[in-house]
Amino acid sequence: MVSSTDLLRIEGLGISFAIIGGPIRAVKHASLRVLPGKVTALVGESGSGKSVISQAVMGILPHTAHIHGRILFSDPAKPGTTVDILRMPRDGREIRTLRGSRIGKIFQEPMTSLSPLHTIGNQVSEVLQIHTDEPAAERKARTEEMLGLVGFPDPKRAYDMYPFELSGGMRQRAMIAMALICRPALLIADEPTTALDVTIQAQILQLLRELQAKLNMAMLLITHDLGVVANIADEVVVIYHGEIMEAGPVEAIFRRPGHPYLKGLMAAVPHFDLKPGERLAAIREVPVNVENLLGKRKAAQSKSPEVLLSVRDLTKTFTTRKSDWLGKEHKTVIRAVDGVSFDIKRGECLGLVGESGCGKTTVSKILMRAVTSDGGSVVLKDEAGSIDVLSAEGAALHHLRTKIQMVFQDPVSSLSPRMTVQNILSEPLEIHGRGDARSRLATVKNLMQAIGLDQRSIKRYPHSFSGGQRQRIGIARALALRPDLLICDEPVSALDVSVQAQILNLLKDLQKELGLTYLFISHNLAVVDYMADRIAVMCRGRIVELAPREILLRKPIHPYTRSLVAAVPFPDLDRPMDFKMLNLSGATNTRAWGPQFRDEGEDDALTPLDLGGGHIVLARKTSDIRDLRPC
Structure with missing residues (x-):
């Protein structure tokens, strides 16, 4: 019998899909509730059954699904009436009336x-x-x-x-x-902020909270981000492999977690309180074995120049063309990269953070020679001397390709679905003429061992691996040519928190064992705090602040950096997001910044000011450095 206080009640829900080789049980006897005007968060990893449950509630599961149990919905617009969504005819008038409307x-x-x-x-x-x-x-x-x-x-x-x-x-x-x-009684939000920047995520979370209160609406929030859950949920349901592991009020779940899986999820989340050298507690650790991979390369690197990559005054503009209804063409010039300068020291990790559209990826593409810059210089220094990255051609460019490699954001689209893992990992070696077929196969097996994957999997295709395993294959491909610099462009933004912890730990282990140098690009400040030695903050094509991680994230100076830090959702009930402090009209709205950070033209232009200790902030020339230092 459904409680009179429940808007939605799921009882004993089981969902399976018939495939060759036997059915897959996606959801196993799951029960949960959503109260009127409250937020219930359904938390779990990819493949745990979260989205399948939401599809069952909406009545949009495919015909191949076999369902049993009850999904009871008590519409406030019809007091005293409770309907079982699973008993409604598929695509009938009843379910179509509920779906989209209520x-x-x-x-x-x-x-x-x-x-x-x-x-x-x-x-x-x-x-x-x-x-x-x-x-x-x-x-x-x-x-x-x-x-x-x-x-x-x-x-x-x-x-x-x-x-x-x-x-x-x-x-x-x-x-x-x-x-x-249509002012529904129940809103199902399926990972509504996963693909968004941290500041945009904060805006969406605040918007959902305000609309929920204004419309007296209940919400079933599906997510794997415990920081989001702590800031918006009233009740929490934890699901793992289709089974409900733990459920209860958000206070009880976060302050007194009982199930080992939930404790593991919480320990896997990167946060600003991690001590130097402390590791994320991944639920499933990835063993790293690089003994046969790069030999004694670390010893050789110690004799190399301290600065590996030097970037000075990098610029890039894009022109968009649009015709009006009279056929007249209008051009808009966008300065994607505007005078960017930084150094990356050998063996360190430099974090580059900022919102989408700030120019982070454009900088990485220029470094990879995928995009041609308008001006500036990029110099890579190795044992043989200096390489002019922007003007290298022919044999010099071919050699440069082996020195800088990239790990891409999306592990699905960055791997060819028509190639086996062996083909994918051996392709860079074949292109650059490294070894014969036997030595390349040995290198592939060593790479698989280094990233913690079974060597017997080299004949499999990417689709047969999980997201985290595909990203590890992408990392192995980037390591195949023994590069000096690894550019990681949002390498964990598409991954669950537990898989994210695996990949971050793997990258740190590889850096330590192989002496790798990273340019780590992300919009997640907590992730960058865990990985980076120094952090550069980018906004509207410019680096507005650069400092060692312990300084920048704890004593930020620039208003944009402060907005980014304030927008990070902590999985901690005692540290809620301060929505009032956030510049929710847009973190890039320079009118909201102090006068010392606004460009007033050539007479008082913005310039990098050195505050000491490697802390640099972009401010007006006439600014008093003492006024810019944190209290």
């Missing part, structure tokens, strides 16, 4: 969930067209009102925009507007 859903990836052929206004108002009899003018007015409610500064303009014209954060806001336009 139960809304925000999907994980807004770009693939929104139609690229229809405007934002068309897609949001379509929900009203399906579920109401309102005339077109009234639907448009309600849609524009909702777009304003979710934070679009100009709802009338946003109504006629297409998804590709919006940033990731704005596309997610459009998804929220679509889910809430």
